[in-house]
Amino acid sequence: MQRGFLAGAVGGVVAMAAGGVVLTCLLAGKDVQHTTIDTYSRALYVKVDGHPAVARTILQSRIEGWYHPLPWVGKDIAEVSCPAHLKAVPGATETCTARAGSERVSIPVRVTRVEGDPATPRVTWKFER
Known part of the structure; x- marks a missing residue:
């Protein structure tokens, strides 16, 4: 009777862990990071073809900091x-x-929304894993 209980308990724990891993992987695969910044700050203000723009240093730091919010999922990246x-x-x-380890990975970035004064807009952008 103890063997049956122990086997059932271990089997239940394994099944729950496997389900958690599958669910986490599915959710992480659909995770897209969004961020909004105001471009009027002197530190963030740059122009491209006469338009305000998000400085590439901001893109790089946000991507590196947010690329994998769940440490057990996804790739650990550096040198964005x-x-x-x-x-x-x-x-x-x-x-x-x-x-990412010994390989380079591509990270697409796209502006999803621009609000406010065209000279100093709030820019919402996202990157995909």
């Missing part, structure tokens, strides 16, 4: 590099790269 500033225009895109 964005080739240009992200223009504050809805739909504007950029592709940043990062080092």
Whole structure:
């Protein structure tokens, strides 16, 4: 009777852990990071083709800090590099790269919303894993 109870308990724990792993992986795969900044701060203010833009240093630091909020899921990245500033225009895109172990990974970035004064807008952008 004790063997049956022990086998059932161990089986239940294993099943719950496996379910948790599957659920976490599914949710992490659909996770997209969004962030909003105001471009009027002197430290954040840059222009691209006459438009306000999100400085690439901001893109790089946000991506590196938020790329994998769950440490047991996804890739651990370092050395994020964005080739240009992200223009504050809805739909504007950029592709940043990062080092994940011995390989480079591409990280697409896209502006989803621009609000407020066109000269100093609030820019909402996202990156995908």
